[in-house]
Amino acid sequence: MKVVRLSRQWLSIIYQKPIQEHEKVSEESIHIPIMPNEIMDLLQVQAGKTIVDGTFGGGGHSALFLEHVGAEGLLIGLDRDPLAIERGGKRFLDSASLHAANYADLPEILDVLKIESVDGILLDLGLSSDQLADNERGFSYHAEGDLDLRFNPNEGLPAWKLLEKANEKNLANIIYDFGEERMSRVIARRICEQRRVRPIRTADDLAQLLRRTVPRSKNHSIDPATRTFQALRIAVNEELKWLQVALKRLPGCLNIGGRIAILSFHSLEDRMVKQAFLADERLKILTKKPLRPSEEEEQTNSRSRSAKLRVAERVR
Numbered sequence: 572m573k574v575v576r577l578s579r580q581w582l583s584i585i586y587q588k589p590i591q592e593h594e595k596v597s598e599e600s601i602h603i604p605i606m607p608n609e610i611m612d613l614l615q616v617q618a619g620k621t622i623v624d625g626t627f628g629g630g631g632h633s634a635l636f637l638e639h640v641g642a643e644g645l646l647i648g649l650d651r652d653p654l655a656i657e658r659g660g661k662r663f664l665d666s667a668s669l670h671a672a673n674y675a676d677l678p679e680i681l682d683v684l685k686i687e688s689v690d691g692i693l694l695d696l697g698l699s700s701d702q703l704a705d706n707e708r709g710f711s712y713h714a715e716g717d718l719d720l721r722f723n724p725n726e727g728l729p730a731w732k733l734l735e736k737a738n739e740k741n742l743a744n745i746i747y748d749f750g751e752e753r754m755s756r757v758i759a760r761r762i763c764e765q766r767r768v769r770p771i772r773t774a775d776d777l778a779q780l781l782r783r784t785v786p787r788s789k790n791h792s793i794d795p796a797t798r799t800f801q802a803l804r805i806a807v808n809e810e811l812k813w814l815q816v817a818l819k820r821l822p823g824c825l826n827i828g829g830r831i832a833i834l835s836f837h838s839l840e841d842r843m844v845k846q847a848f849l850a851d852e853r854l855k856i857l858t859k860k861p862l863r864p865s866e867e868e869e870q871t872n873s874r875s876r877s878a879k880l881r882v883a884e885r886v887r
């Protein structure tokens with residue numbers, strides 16, 4: 572099958588946002604794909620199939636998909652992060668159709684590519700190890716760079732601006748709802764007190780405030796900054812909103828017999844996926860309970876520990 576690639580100009584027209592060049596992007600990804608065997612089996616990735624990786628990231632799952640769909644198949648990779656797509660473009664050259672785009676826009680991408688429906692879709696939610704390792708984007712608690720936290724630096728407000736503008740109650744709600752942080756009110760109050768004296772601009776500024784405010788967990792396994800960073804990231808990227816939109820739109824992009832797999836790392840996301848699969852008459856659920864990584868995988872890849880995989884098949 573011929574690989575259809577959109578030029579930058581086309582993508583800019585579709586998304587009405589310029590796609591910037593990032594010269595410093597390396598070809599290497601450090602992200603380790605999670606539950607690769609389970610995903611390959613359940614999505615039935617085979618020669619000749621058309622598979623969508625809606626969260627391309629470091630291209631770990633995509634590399635496996637490409638290997639199995641072969642020259643007769645097609646891999647379409649999407650990511651909101653233009654840097655991830657830039658890196659993927661260097662790695663996969665012309666073998667995949669890669670797009671800097673939100674997975675919720677898959678129907679529009681398929682229209683442009685003149686593809687009616689696909690055989691499999693993967694969403695591997697959250698952030699990649701490459702984003703975490705980039706000191707300029709604020710995902711890492713130790714970074715001196717701005718606390719940005721956006722997957723797409725051209726879209727929406729950076730987290731430091733949210734911390735500057737949001738009122739105390741809204742901040743507390745964000746930290747509680749998206750971080751499930753019991754100390755949300757105290758944290759919000761401390762943020763508001765501190766910003767009156769000095770703006771909270773870097774990831775390190777916020778991490779230091781959180782370490783002064785939140786007691787360490789008993790076995791020191793969770794950094795006191797973890798839940799608040801996660802909450803702010805989910806808020807600035809509107810992650811739950813886009814997941815909800817995708818859960819409505821993506822099953823319609825599947826062939827009858829086509830499958831969708833969603834890996835989530837947060838109880839709110841997993842609940843949304845479970846309920847949407849249950850409520851969608853087009854889908855048959857293939858994972859009554861979410862699948863979890865093997866003990867071995869949890870030991871070798873700590874990021875996999877909170878992963879839950881749900882898969883459904885389009886039956887009508």
Ligand SMILES: C[S@@+](CC[C@H](N)C(=O)[O-])C[C@H]1O[C@@H](n2cnc3c(N)ncnc32)[C@H](O)[C@@H]1O
Binds near residue numbers: 602
């Ligand atoms: C966990 S990583 C994916 C890693 C990938 N499966 C791999 O093996 O390398 C999640 C990726 O999803 C992207 N992402 C998050 N929300 C998105 C959305 N709404 N649309 C497209 N990509 C999104 C992030 O930018 C990030 O690169």
